[in-house]
Structures are given as structure tokens and as C-alpha cells.
Amino acid sequence: MAGGEWFAPRAEERVHARVRVPGSKSETNRALVLAAIADGPSTITGGLDARDTQLMRDALRALGTTIDDGTDVWRVTPAADDHRMGGTIDCGLAGTVMRFVPPLAATVPGTVTFDGDEAARSRPMLPLLDALTDIGADLDDSDALPFTLTGRPDLPGGPVNIDASTSSQYVSALLLAAPRFARGIDLRHVGPTLPSLPHIAMTVAMLRERGVDVDQPEEHRWVVAPGPVQARDVTIEPDLSNAAPFLAAALVTEGRVTVHDWPAETDQPGAMLVDLFSAMGARVELTEDGLTLTGTGHVRALEADLSAASELTPVLAAVCALAHGTSHLTGIGHIRGHETDRLAALEAELHGLGAAVSQHEDGLTIHPRLLHGGTWRTYADHRMAQAGAVLGLVVDDITLDDIGCTSKTMPQFPELWDDMLAQSDRWLARDVAEHPEDGDEAAQDAP
Numbered sequence: 001m002a003g004g005e006w007f008a009p010r011a012e013e014r015v016h017a018r019v020r021v022p023g024s025k026s027e028t029n030r031a032l033v034l035a036a037i038a039d040g041p042s043t044i045t046g047g048l049d050a051r052d053t054q055l056m057r058d059a060l061r062a063l064g065t066t067i068d069d070g071t072d073v074w075r076v077t078p079a080a081d082d083h084r085m086g087g088t089i090d091c092g093l094a095g096t097v098m099r100f101v102p103p104l105a106a107t108v109p110g111t112v113t114f115d116g117d118e119a120a121r122s123r124p125m126l127p128l129l130d131a132l133t134d135i136g137a138d139l140d141d142s143d144a145l146p147f148t149l150t151g152r153p154d155l156p157g158g159p160v161n162i163d164a165s166t167s168s169q170y171v172s173a174l175l176l177a178a179p180r181f182a183r184g185i186d187l188r189h190v191g192p193t194l195p196s197l198p199h200i201a202m203t204v205a206m207l208r209e210r211g212v213d214v215d216q217p218e219e220h221r222w223v224v225a226p227g228p229v230q231a232r233d234v235t236i237e238p239d240l241s242n243a244a245p246f247l248a249a250a251l252v253t254e255g256r257v258t259v260h261d262w263p264a265e266t267d268q269p270g271a272m273l274v275d276l277f278s279a280m281g282a283r284v285e286l287t288e289d290g291l292t293l294t295g296t297g298h299v300r301a302l303e304a305d306l307s308a309a310s311e312l313t314p315v316l317a318a319v320c321a322l323a324h325g326t327s328h329l330t331g332i333g334h335i336r337g338h339e340t341d342r343l344a345a346l347e348a349e350l351h352g353l354g355a356a357v358s359q360h361e362d363g364l365t366i367h368p369r370l371l372h373g374g375t376w377r378t379y380a381d382h383r384m385a386q387a388g389a390v391l392g393l394v395v396d397d398i399t400l401d402d403i404g405c406t407s408k409t410m411p412q413f414p415e416l417w418d419d420m421l422a423q424s425d426r427w428l429a430r431d432v433a434e435h436p437e438d439g440d441e442a443a444q445d446a447p
């Protein structure tokens, strides 16, 4: 996808559209890791094809995995036992790659260096690297990317404590590779807070679905037994967090958006959008058609602890800047270590458009003001780009400095966004033709 500057399209009318979002990044990268250590070949259908999952596929190939991803059904064949790894693994800016792959690499003979984008070098890694050393891995003394690791097939594993307050991904990373450790793992989180619990639940569920014995004797302790991971053919759910900007479009334009294939049950934190957007004034309904959000004309301020779903923060913060009243988003101090320092980025960019925003130790306070156009910097962060796009629907003249960053999890974002607006235009034209007497009010009907 082409990168560069992007003029955020204004919604001339209410947004009315049906949208299909690509597969979940979190589920795809877990499915790839588990398929790579499974007891036989397996398939992944509907896996997300984006930069983060391309980097994961390439990383697993460097560990000897064969991945045939020429069609929508990817075929994954685990490495031969005598594979030796070498060279450098590029993690890009992907938290799931820089965290999930090293524990696995620690069980593969050979030496490998992990590196990534410039911004990735400041993402937190030290608690994971320390935990890996504690369970017997051989690492250099770096505390972040780049670092070099030498693997061994008999990595001991066993009991280990970790402070995962800066990222739940350390926990998921160790649990995913644990069936390969000689003694499995007995992992205890000892830090002050633990974000993204749904993502840890997703890890546990996906291990159990493949026959791995995962016990949780206490709230923040996980015991994984060593042993085989059953090969399983899976289909990936749509990425619910990536549905957020489309649903937000309906909320802020008093329109209606349906996201197809919304799962009735899921471990994705994006499921929280139903309650969060309802609290902000939307009408949300799950039917066989998918999840439909209808804007009611009221965008209420939000008081929310987003610790469980912190990746939703940028889009929610954008909606908060358009709400009636002051919003308080808490539980998200750790997102200073996401793709960029998201609290600083949101404070700066919303302020740049006229909102009054203040950062706190664990969140943001957002006072809406009359917003004006300007440049919205994305900081290489796909979700900052989505947030800017939502604001651009209702604020004139917003230009994003780089839309290319959406390729991290949704390379087709600009096309899907344009298509959403084109559907809205078509719907409006049809509606006006069919109900000339109703004028704009008929926009309450489904597209």
C-alpha cells in the first residue's frame, strides 16, 4: 500500500455502510506460533495478511517452519528437529513478534539476533529477557532490541516471576512456548498491574484448544505442562479492534454501520466496544448479520478503565474529543510503550486540533472544544492513523502525515474507509430517490 500524506475524507452525510474487517492480528500471530510448534502440519484460514503477520511468518521461517501462504488457507509445517537458526529476525514494530518469538527461538539450536524499526528499540523488553535468562536461555546483556540469543532444545523452563505491568505480551510469549520447555513453566506475575487480561485469556484458550495442559492456580499465576501441541486447522475471527474506527464513524455521524461476522463469543478485547460505544450513546445490536451500531445523535463523554482493552484507546480518545462533556480514560499508563508513546501522541495531536487534553500517570482527560483542521501526526502508529480518520469525518481539513502505517494491521484501511463513504453516498442517493418526502430523516433506516 502507498504511504505518505493522506487527506482525511469528510463525511458529507451520515455514514451508512456494511464492512468486513480482516482477520485478528492477535489471533493470527498466536495461531502461527502454535502451528509452528505443533505435532504436525495444519492450516490457518482467514489469517490477517498485514505487516505484523508477515513479520511473524518470516520470523517463524527463520526458525525452520514452512509456511505456504499463497492462498487464503495457509499451510504451516513445523521445523525439522535438526534445523539450525541464524541471522537476524526483523520484528518491525510488532509487539507480538518481538515478544512471542524469542522464547520459541530459545528452544532452537543456533544463534539469532532480533532487531526492528527504530521506534521498536524503545519498546519495553527487559522483563521478558530477564525471565528468559531465569529459565535457562542464553542471551546477551541488552535490555531491548537489538539483542542476540542462542537457543538449545533442552531449555529447562520451570518456575519464574515476571513484572508484566508494561505488557501482557511477556506472559503470552512465555506461555505460548512453554510446552517446548523441558519442565514447562510456572509463571507468576508480581508487578503492580497487569494489562490486557483478555489477550492472556486468548493465549490460554488457544493453548488448551490444542490439548496443552494450562492450570491457573492463582489469579496471576499460570502453570503449563511440557508436551505436544496438537496440530489444528483453524479459522481466524475478524479483528474487532480494527472494527473500532468504522463503528466510531457511525457514532460520530449519527449513521449506521454493520460489521459482518462479529463473533458471539470471543476473547478479543474489541468485544468491549459494544459496552463502550453504548455508554457513549450508540445503539448497538448483534444479529446474524453482524454487529450494527447506530448513532443516536448524542455522543456522551466516557469514563472508562481501558486496562483490559488499551489498544482501543486512540480511536476512543478521538471520539471523546467529539463528545459532550469531559472524558476520563484510565488504566492505560503502559501504552506509553506501544507503537509510540500513545498518551503523549494523543495529547499533542488532539491539542493541535483545538481540544484540551491532559495526561496523567495512568491515562488521559479529554475536554472537547470546537475542533479545527490541521496536520495529524501518526508516529508510525496504525491506531493513531485510525483516530485521525475518525476526526476527519466531521472536522474539515485534517491531513494525516502518513497513512502507510496502517499496513501494520490493515493495509487496506484507506480503501475500506473510502468504500464505507462511497456506500454512504449510494445509500443516501437511493434513499432520497425512494423517499423524497422524508428528506434526511429517513436516514434512520438500514442501509
Ligand SMILES: O=C(O)C1=C[C@@H](OP(=O)(O)O)[C@@H](O)[C@H](O)C1
Pocket: 025, 026, 027, 095, 096, 166, 167, 168, 169, 172, 195, 196, 199, 200, 310, 311, 334
Ligand atoms: O497479545 C496481544 O496480541 C496483544 C496484547 C496487548 O499488548 P499490551 O499488553 O502490551 O497492551 C495489546 O495492546 C496488543 O495490541 C496485542
Ligand SMILES: C=C(OP(=O)(O)O)C(=O)O
Pocket: 093, 094, 095, 096, 311, 338, 339, 383, 409
Ligand atoms: C499495541 C499494539 O500492537 P503490538 O502488538 O505491536 O503491541 C496495537 O496493535 O495497538
